[in-house]
Amino acid sequence: MKEAKENLSYPKENIKILLLEGIHPKAAENFKKHHFTNVETHDVAWSEEELLNNIEDVQIIGVRSKTQITEKVLKHAKKLKAIGCFCIGTNQVDLDAATLAGVTVFNSPYSNTRSVAELVISESIMLMRRIPLRDKKAHEGVWLKDAKESYEIRGKNIGIIGYGHIGSQVSVLAENMGLNVLYYDIEPKLPMGNATRVESMNDLLKRSDIVTLHVPATSGTEMMMDADKLSQMKKGSILLNLSRGSVVDIKALSEAIKSGHISGAGIDVYPQEPESKGEPFQSELQNLPNVILTPHIGGSTIEAQYNIGVDVSTKLINLIDNGTTVGSHSLPSLNLPVQKNAHRILHIHENKPGVLSEINRCLSDMDINILGQYLKTNEKIGYVVLDVDKHHDDGLLNVLNEVKHTIKARILY
Incomplete structure (x- = not known):
């Protein structure tokens, strides 16, 4: 018989933690504060081959959206206890394989909610005022001072498709800006403030001056905004997609903008995106009038990345310290x-x-x-x-x- 030690049976300094893709330094700081000293950080995503060559002794790995944790990687990671997705999604992890391997997977679904919601409101104002055109002309030395096709957002209808944490936050900010809020969700959701739930997506599209998408990437949302749905939108309205790149038919959206049926768009996510910062990027929406293209930075603010770093690292620490799995997508x-x-x-x-x-x-x-x-x-x-x-x-x-x-x-x- 023996008596157990008061501390962890496996010394914390021997628990190898690997953080990739420039995760906020607060995460490593939080680990070290809790006596996890074996923390290795890298600013870039790793390929499957790089993971296979380096993950054998890793017990905790932290990634953002680019590093893919495949079944092959999981089979090779014999000591892996947990994966921290320092972002809102877990699409980069084979969750079925992680579950069967007994590896806990955490993410931070709500830490960047405010950042995305603020960008939705700011782009709504910019597009309703046709600021992209006026900005471009001013840089070219042309003084385009007029009120043509420039509108306030106050009193307009904003239609929110997907009334989850981000969609409902948009709802609150939009109402405070004087917008009338309509929303549609496949699940019953109570309204925030004076928002109005509509019974069908088509009804929302026909009534909204601004349509903003906040849905997950599923088989049910893939290409949900196709040519038919875009044609249902109110003439002269604008479309915002800061959710998932798979939910909008980009070619159909390009045609709708060229025809003038849709007067503008703000797009932050795309069907195909470059693997890393600085790589070439192409889209059929480039150089179209009144279109704002951003490189998947809806949640990329210093505040959001800090909050994500704290949230996910804390979940991982709680798992290692006492076995807590609250927020896990696998266990x-x-x-x-x-x-x-x-x-x-x-x-x-x-x-x-x-x-x-x-x-x-x-x-x-x-x-x-x-x-x-x-x-x-x-x-x-x-x-x-x-x-x-x-x-x-x-x-x-x-x-x-x-x-x-x-x-x-x-x-x-």
Whole structure:
């Protein structure tokens, strides 16, 4: 028999953390503040080959949107415990493979909400005033001082498609600017302020002077703004897409702008985007009148990147320190209390009947007292956290790893 140590069973200075793509320095600072000193940072995305050559000993990896964590990479990353997506999405990670490997995946879905919402409002004003044209002419030395096709946003209708965290934040800012807010979502959502829910997307398109998209990339949203939907928009209206590049048919939008049916657009995301900063970029929307093109920077403010750095690193620290998985996209979500004078064991297994019973039988056979037990499952895996008496048999972990359907088990402290 032995008594467990008070600290983590695996020294924090030996936990290798790899942060890619210029993640805000606050993330590394937060790790080091919590005594994780083995932190390696890089400003660029890594290819699959680079990951395969360098990830074998990594226990935590942090990426943004460009580095792809594939099934092949996950199979090679034998020690990997968690992936931190320092952005709002997780499309860059093979979530199915991560789930089956027992690797926890976190992101930060709300930290850049304000940044995106502010850009939507600012671009709405710029496009309604036709500022891109006047700016271009002023740079060319032409004094285009007139009010032609220049409108206030006050009193106009803004239609928000997708009324989640960003869409609802846009709603609040828009109403404060004097806009009438309409919104459409496939799920019932309560309105913020005086916003009005409409029953169909076509109704919203026909009534809106400004249409802004805030939807995820799914099979249901792919090319949702095609030629037909663009033709349903109010003549002279503007379209904003700061959500996902797959949701707008760019060629159809180009034709709608050229015909004058749509008077302007603000686009931040594209079907194909350069891999890294400085690479060539082409779009059929380039050099069209009253079009603002930005390089996927809707959430790229110093404040947003700082908040994302804090949020994701804190989730990763909580996982390593006490096993908490709140916000995970792969493991079931468990918010765990700190248990003093106990030994914490984490067990990840396939979601099959009888696993918990077998774990409890093993502990009983070894005469180990359970002080706390937490279980959560999803459709694929189960996550059991066991707080046991500090006195335990040396072979406990080996026994738990032999339980049928076990993916991985480890002693946290």
